[in-house]
Amino acid sequence: MGSEGGKWLSLPFLIAFIAATLYLLQTLISPRLMLGHEVVKIKRKPDLPLRFGSDGTFKILQVxxxxxxxxxxxxxxxxxxxEFEYCSDLNTTRFIRRMIEVEKPDFLVFTGDNIFGPSTADAAESLLGAFGPAIESRLPWAAILGNHDQESTMTRxxxxxxxxxxxxxxxxxxxxGIATENIDxxxxxxxxxxxxxxxxxANTSVLDLFFLDSGDRATLNGIRGYGWIKESQLHWLRSIYEVFQV
Structure with missing residues (x-):
């Protein structure tokens, strides 16, 4: 009887615990995952660190x-x-998906002009479309900007x-650790x-990949052209090199 009574006694406490947990989820945690009426999506992270395979290879697909x-x-x-009527951005999407399927890379790198600003009404939406195949693959990927990316609704x-x-x-x-104003x-x-x-x-970096912003448009001596790597960026590269020499 004592054992059965204990089971019945614990049931109300269990129900109360579940109710309290649901209340906390609803009142404390859920609002933090909402922005206005939109659910804030938590970023999915890749397996890190990046590393070579057991066969000694590390394949990068550059786009x-x-x-x-x-x-x-x-x-x-x-x-x-x-071909005009049937060719669109989706051809690019299918091509990248096919390259990922065929090449089976370990890492994807997008090296600028990912979106075409003048033809883009919503930069965020276009970025989601452009990088869609990379996200679908669940592979780690990285990107830098070209001279057209910022010509829409977002700054660089x-x-x-x-x-x-x-x-x-x-x-x-x-x-x-480097303030924005200290690097171009x-x-x-x-x-x-x-x-x-x-x-x-396994716990040592054997390959370092460096990404640099080469800018967009620039005017030099009255001549309008493209940007370039600035001295502040080279200073950062030299500082990394000095660390490697220690």
Whole structure:
């Protein structure tokens, strides 16, 4: 009887505990996952650190100049008249998916002009479309900007901030610990690739990847052209090099 009475006695406490837990989830945690009426999505992170495989390889798939805009609404340029009606940004999406499937890379790198600002009404939406295949693959990926990315609804800083928060992205706005005003551009960072699991180099970087913002447009001596790597960025590179020499 005592044992059965104890079971019945614990049941109300169990119900009360569940009710209290649900209340806390509803009143304390849920509001933190809401922004207005939109649910705030928590970023999915890739397996880190980046590392070589047991076969000693680390394959990078580089993608440049996607010039993504409005998906199926954006027609291709420089194609035959017979192809124009059927060619859009989605052709780029299918191509990248196919490359990921065939090449089976360990890491994806997007090296600028990811979106085409003049044809983009919503930079965030276009970025989601452009990087969609990378996110779907669940592979780690990184990106930097070209000269067209910021020609829409986001500044270069806003673009890199958004990209750094996307699923499976390992992109960074700028090097940690360096104030924005002390380095030119946005998207300057380095990533380390460790040795294979079980090897003597498993906890050591054997490959460093450096990403730099080469800017967009610039005027020099009255001549309008493209940007370039600035001295502040080279100073940061030298500081990293000095650390490697220790």
């Amino acid at each position: 440049a100049d996607m010039h993504y805009a409005k998906g199926k609404m954006t027609r291709c340029r420089d194609v035959l008249p017979s 800083e806003e673009l890199m901030s958004f990209i750094s928060l996307m699923d499976y992205s390992v992109s960074q706005i700028n090097p940690p 551009g946005y998207g300057n960072y380095n990533l380390q690739v460790h040795g294979a699991f079980g090897s003597d180099l």
